[in-house]
Structure formats: structure tokens, C-alpha cells
Amino acid sequence: MFARLIEEAPMFFNYHNFVFIMEAMGRTLAMTVVGCSVGFFFGLLIAVLRQSSLPLLLPLRVLAIAFVETFRRIPFLVILFIVLFVIEPLLPGTSLFGIATVSICLLSTAFLSEIIRSGLESVPRQQIESARTLNFSSLQMLFTVVLPQSWRVIVPPATAFIVMFIKDTSLASQLGVIELTFAGKMLVNRGASPILGYGVILMCYFALSYPLSRLSAYLERRLASS
Amino acid sequence: MHHLEIKDLYVSYDKETVLKGVTLSSDKGEVVSLIGPSGSGKSTLLRALIGLTPPSQGQVLVGGEAIDYSSRKSLRTLREEMAIVFQQYNLFQNMTVLRNVSIAPVKIQKRARREAEQDARVLLEKVGMADKQNAYPDELSGGQQQRVAIARALATRPEILLLDEVTSALDPERVNEVLDTIRALTSEGITMIIVSHEMAFVREVSTRVAMMDDGGIVEIGPPSQIFDAPKESRTRDFVSKILKH
Numbered sequence: 001m002f003a004r005l006i007e008e009a010p011m012f013f014n015y016h017n018f019v020f021i022m023e024a025m026g027r028t029l030a031m032t033v034v035g036c037s038v039g040f041f042f043g044l045l046i047a048v049l050r051q052s053s054l055p056l057l058l059p060l061r062v063l064a065i066a067f068v069e070t071f072r073r074i075p076f077l078v079i080l081f082i083v084l085f086v087i088e089p090l091l092p093g094t095s096l097f098g099i100a101t102v103s104i105c106l107l108s109t110a111f112l113s114e115i116i117r118s119g120l121e122s123v124p125r126q127q128i129e130s131a132r133t134l135n136f137s138s139l140q141m142l143f144t145v146v147l148p149q150s151w152r153v154i155v156p157p158a159t160a161f162i163v164m165f166i167k168d169t170s171l172a173s174q175l176g177v178i179e180l181t182f183a184g185k186m187l188v189n190r191g192a193s194p195i196l197g198y199g200v201i202l203m204c205y206f207a208l209s210y211p212l213s214r215l216s217a218y219l220e221r222r223l224a225s226s
Numbered sequence: 227m228h229h230l231e232i233k234d235l236y237v238s239y240d241k242e243t244v245l246k247g248v249t250l251s252s253d254k255g256e257v258v259s260l261i262g263p264s265g266s267g268k269s270t271l272l273r274a275l276i277g278l279t280p281p282s283q284g285q286v287l288v289g290g291e292a293i294d295y296s297s298r299k300s301l302r303t304l305r306e307e308m309a310i311v312f313q314q315y316n317l318f319q320n321m322t323v324l325r326n327v328s329i330a331p332v333k334i335q336k337r338a339r340r341e342a343e344q345d346a347r348v349l350l351e352k353v354g355m356a357d358k359q360n361a362y363p364d365e366l367s368g369g370q371q372q373r374v375a376i377a378r379a380l381a382t383r384p385e386i387l388l389l390d391e392v393t394s395a396l397d398p399e400r401v402n403e404v405l406d407t408i409r410a411l412t413s414e415g416i417t418m419i420i421v422s423h424e425m426a427f428v429r430e431v432s433t434r435v436a437m438m439d440d441g442g443i444v445e446i447g448p449p450s451q452i453f454d455a456p457k458e459s460r461t462r463d464f465v466s467k468i469l470k471h
Contacts, residue, residue: 126312127316
């Protein structure tokens with residue numbers, strides 16, 4: 001078998017395949033980065049919203065809770081299809097990549113909002129009371145007292161989620177988005193040996209998620225010491 | 227006109243009434259101490275005054291102005307004039323000592339950073355913590371943290387200072403450094419309401435002492451009255467138990 005692999009390798013590692021795989025990897029990365037950035041932004045918004053007790057915001061809070069509780073419970077593949085069938089008729093011509101990205105944003109918002117919320121709740125109530133007696137506004141409290149003390153609790157599960165997420169984007173292949181998994185499948189269909197094709201894909205996933213894990217470990221150490 | 231006036235104040239939470247009609251007033255620069263058994267409502271009174279546990283009935287007047295605890299604007303004005311120091315210090319864990327003391331003047335009162343930090347250093351000097359200005363709270367002992375907390379409370383230049391059992395969480399050998407700090411403040415014309423179990427200290431610094439029990443004030447008078455010749459049997463009972471050991 002090894003003899004076959006060695007024989008095939010020079011043919012496989014050509015310029016065309018290299019560009020093809022890099023593009024696919026770029027799509028996987030883009031879906032993850034966009035999904036998690038948007039998810040982080042709206043997740044923070046929802047987490048803060050859920051902590052506020054203003055009666056005026058009650059309807060929004062109920063909506064946010066319903067959203068989070070629903071989207072955390074639906075399999076990602078199902079979210080993909082729901083988004084596909086909702087967006088297709090409304091905005092015909094939306095790219096599959098766009099649809100996959102929207103789905104990812106929905107899912108990551110739901111999950112990250114829970115992670116951020118548990119971070120915010122880890123800050124002792126007394127810290128907030130002190131800030132309140134010093135006349136901090138809610139936003140000043142959030143950004144100068146609560147969030148800086150929440151990172152320690154948020155970072156580890158958030159990175160674990162993002163790493164898991166990089167892998168989950170492979171489900172977008174079911175929609176026809178040419179991301180890493182789909183690219184592997186195509187290479188094999190074109191005649192590449194499965195071990196070579198999927199082996200390269202495996203290494204690409206590793207290359208994406210390993211640095212993130214290292215970064216997280218570094219951040220955890222830094223946050224713990226300060 | 228009294229500097230601080232509390233009229234028939236009620237506080238309840240979870241359907242339980244913890245403060246049952248407290249009336250108390252203080253002139254400018256007076257030091258009024260609240261004593262009494264745990265659960266008598268001393269800390270609740272302080273928390274109600276600064277609006278952390280808003281009163282359900284009654285009135286609080288600061289400098290003759292009635293406070294509306296449901297209005298943000300009124301609370302803001304109140305907290306510009308009143309500050310509180312907590313039993314557990316509650317310093318901001320993510321900030322250095324200097325930042326803890328200067329953050330409210332800079333962020334809330336919008337004073338120039340350089341000037342606010344200069345003032346913060348002066349305050350830290352006063353509480354004997356100037357050499358620790360770059361330390362984080364978790365690097366300090368309880369007594370040191372509490373002294374920083376006092377500096378932080380003073381940084382916004384309040385006219386009324388509430389001290390809520392500020393030595394109760396400290397190791398015995400750390401109590402005096404905090405008491406010394408407070409003692410030094412009593413001559414600065416700040417009105418103080420002190421909740422404390424340090425009876426010798428209360429007797430020494432207070433202009434008046436109020437004995438609280440079951441959500442109300444049982445007796446109020448100069449320390450000599452409360453400690454040496456209490457009129458109420460409840461006060462006599464409490465004071466004799468406390469002073470015996």
C-alpha cells in the first residue's frame with residue numbers, strides 16, 4: 001500500500017490540488033471565523049440582555065431565551081436545512097456558502113451566549129454592588145468590572161466550542177459548500193487514494209484547530225496569573 | 227437642618243419586613259454608631275440608605291432634600307454625596323490599588339486622570355497604603371484591602387460615609403490598623419454612620435450610639451448613656467453581655 005501511496009504522491013501534490021485544498025480550507029476557516037465573531041457579538045448581547053432586569057426589555061428577554069433554548073437543541077444539519085428553505089424563496093440566488101454561514105452564526109450565537117452568561121454570572125454580586133454605589137452605569141459596570149473578570153471563566157469553554165465548531169462546519173458539505181470535507185470527497189472521487197485525500201484533509205483540520213488550542217492554553221495561564 | 231434625616235423607614239424583602247420604622251438623624255460631621263444583635267437590621271439600614279435595598283416606606287433626606295429611590299437621577303445625586311465601605315471590602319479584583327481608588331473620579335466624575343491619580347495617591351498615603359499602589363487586591367491582606375476600600379470610598383469626596391462592619395472579616399491583629407484609619411477620619415467633618423461590634427471603638431469615636439433590635443431603634447444617646455446608664459432593659463441586656471468578656 002505504501003508503495004502505491006509513494007507512487008501516487010507526486011501526482012497528487014500538484015499545483016491544482018494545492019490551490020483547491022487551500023480554497024476549501026479558506027472556506028472552512030471563513031465560516032468558523034465569521035460564525036464565531038458574529039456569534040460572540042450577539043451572544044454577548046443576549047447574555048447581557050438576560051442579566052438585565054428592566055421591565056421594558058422583558059419581551060426581548062423572552063425572545064432571547066426562546067432563541068437560545070431552541071437553537072441549542074436542534075442538530076446543526078437541521079439548522080442548515082431550515083435556513084436553506086427559509087432563505088431560498090426569500091432571497092433567491094444566495095450562495096450556499098452564505099446560507100451555511102448564516103446557520104453557523106445562529107448556532108454559535110446560541111451556544112456562546114450561554115458560555116458568556118455563565119462567565120458574567122461568575123462575578124460576585126458584591127463587585128457589582130460596589131460599582132453601583134460608586135455611580136457606575138450598567139455599561140460602565142459591564143466593561144470595566146464584570147467582563148474583565150469573566151474572561152477567566154469564558155475563555156476555556158469558548159475555545160473548546162470553537163474547536164468543536166471547526167469540525168462541525170464539515171456538515172456544510174451536505175449542502176454542497178466546498179469546504180474541507182467536501183474537497184476531500186471530491187479529490188477521492190477524482191481518483192486520489194482515500195488515505196492520501198482524507199489524510200491531507202485531516203492534517204488541514206489539525207492545522208486549523210491546534211494553534212487555537214495553544215492560544216487558549218496561553219490565555220488561560222495569563223488570565224489565571226493576573 | 228440635619229445633614230442626614232431618616233424618617234420612619236421600612237425595608238422588606240421576600241415578604242419579610244426587616245426594618246420597621248427607623249427614625250434617625252445626624253448633623254454634619256457627627257459619628258453615629260449602630261449597635262445591636264445580628265439580624266437587628268443595622269446593615270440593612272445602611273444598604274437602604276445608599277439604595278442597594280430600596281426602602282419600601284418612609285423618607286430619607288440628605289441636606290434637606292428628599293431622596294427618591296426609584297429615580298436614577300436622585301440615586302445618582304445621593305451617591306455623589308454618600309459612600310459605603312463593606313464588610314468584605316469588595317475591591318475590584320481586576321484593577322490595581324491605584325486604579326481602584328481613581329476609577330470612579332476618572333470614569334464617573336470625569337476628572338482629569340493625572341489629577342485624580344494624584345488625589346488617589348494622597349488618600350492612599352493617608353490610609354498607609356501608598357507603597358502598594360500597583361498591587362492587585364488578592365496580593366493584600368484583609369486589613370490592607372479594607373484600608374484601600376476606605377480610600378476608594380473617599381475618592382469621590384462624599385460628605386456621608388457608611389461603614390458596614392468593616393472590621394468583622396479581619397484577623398484580630400488587623401483590626402486596629404483599620405480602626406486607626408477611621409479614627410483619623412472622624413476629625414475631617416465627614417458624617418459617618420458606623421455599624422460595628424468593636425464596642426471600645428464605638429464608645430471612643432461616636433457622638434451618639436443607637437441600639438437596634440428587631441428592625442427598629444430601641445434607644446439612642448451619647449455613648450456614656452448607652453454604655454454606662456442605658457435606659458432600656460434591652461440595651462442594658464445587650465451591652466452587659468457584650469462588655470462582660
